[in-house]
Amino acid sequence: MATTYTTTDARPPDSRTEALRALLNRRYRFLDRKWDIVFWATAVFVVAAAADITKLLFAGDWDFWTDWKDRQWWPIITPFAVIIIPSALQYIQWLAWRMPTGATYTALCLAVASWIGRIVQWDWFAGFPLNFVWPVSIIAAAIWLDWVLLKTKSMVLTSLIGGFGFALILWFANYITLAPFLQPMEWMGLPMTVADVQGIEYVRAQTPEYLRMIEHGSLRTFLGETQYVSLAFGGTLAVAGYWIGQAIARGLAIWPIGRYIKKF
């Protein structure tokens, strides 16, 4: 397959550049497209599992139920929980293939895994209506993260600009789908949201309502604009989460492989 490449300046390329260009276009006898398919296809399961487990571990109930998707804790906890593995994959795929795809790839794997989990486990097996247990989508936020990496070519800048924006876009994208569940209604004469009523009516065995960690109000609230403070804090935590992902990629994924290869 012919590869089109463009140089950044008009000067003739030096010998090293020429050599690397040639290397990029070199045809290998055994290193063909089959290995590409093997990589992308087999990684789906590992990446989906890693991303889903990380999300469940850190964001758990905030991602399970509509009545937990509040304006205080949801924008803080969720971005932190779901940026870790995209960050790790972003590093790995950028380092290995120079492709700004790690976050989006993870987001797609996570979307498929989450939806399979919600449909099979939560709807078919446990019997919860899907509109109560839908998972967040991180794809739009992941595209942003990959795009920032492509533009900045820097993990530091991606963590700061991309990580913060990741939290904002995550909230914006998912607030669109949450909106119908924030419509007001009455339950036994008391005003509450559709999401609240879902939380009351659909029995969550042995999960008393007081375990729900959502906005309860505080004397320290900022003119009632809790969500903006939460978004800012969530963005900051996402930056921290990004570096946890980087540590996982650099420390657990890349470094041991490098050590192993060096032995030969």
Add this chain to the structure above:
Amino acid sequence: MRRILSRLFVVPAIALAVLLLAPAPSANAHGETAQEAFLRMGTVSFWDVKFSATEVEQGEQLKVTGTAKILETWPEQLGEPELGFIGVVAPGPVVIIKERKINGAPAPHAIEVHKGGVYNFEITIAGRRPGRWHVHPIFGIHGAGSLLGPGQYIEVKESGKAFTNPVKLASGQVVDLEKVGMGDVAFWAVVWLVVGLVWLLYWIVPKRTVARLPVTSQIPLNTDGMEYGLITKRDHKAMNVIMAVTLVLLAGGWIYQARAYPEKMPQQVLRFEPEPVAMTPSFVQAKATEVRYDDATHTVTMIVDVKNTGTRPATLQGFTTTTLTFPTAGVAEPVDGRSMTVSPSPTVAPGQATKLTLTISDHVWREERLIPIGESRMQITGVLRFKDDAGAENFVTVQSFITSLSA
């Protein structure tokens, strides 16, 4: 040797396969007997729990009513009870809760509670999933855990039509709570999936992946390798377009939700302290002084000092502990075949102070793991129910250490 080894692996493998493939029986208990007996008895007591029906169609309603009391004997190691939640436990949302009243007031969420508090609950549930389900009332205390009330099997019969759960929004629109908002959720899930796939496929379909490693391993991390053809200007342009489309979709989605759902509010947390129930003035005092247990006959014998401080004869109606009630034989009808004998007489005259001997012989002490033998606090707790001849009732909590393990 090979034969032995292969058997070593094959036999457990077959056993595991059988175990995994065998149909699992449905779980009908909720771990109630796993909690320590002295804590189950000394924390919350349920009485008069009734289910208005045991068989309903999908969507048909029934009421679960009863009384739960946070006993005065609430142990100090569990902390002071301050926040509680009375609900129902079932194997998932097989039933839905349509109303919940505590002491007559609507109580959608947790309530403020205190030691000695008495809570009359009335929970209206509706059948949702066809089947035979074990349903309990439950009282959760924040920081301590949950205590189950007496359970009941509920048969939910198929109604023959798809189950719906219509609710009325503040706007007046009636929606099905089972499906509301799902169209938006599904639409955006697909939209983002498509956009994400376009981004990903742009990179992985036309470009080789693994073959890039020999080049990327020789260049610094903070470069896009444009001079070698790893990432091209065309790639940048394409990604800019997809990013722009993403932002446009976000903006469009935001405008859509603002127009489609103009009325929104944050999720609510409705907490309050229920009005105390009207209690009859105390007319009887009781104190357990001794409890013996005979394992051979499964018999609990309790000696109780009782004083009638009222002006009317008071009769001991029964003894309640955890989810169990033992009515006095000859005074009240047995519950689930259970009763207790009281000697010399369950009736105490006005002003009389007497010593009553309560005898309960029942396998349930063992079956429900209610005798706290082997636990760190061998203590029996329960509520004695007295009634005078005018119908007034007193509920008195009694507690005593087990003083002997034989009759």
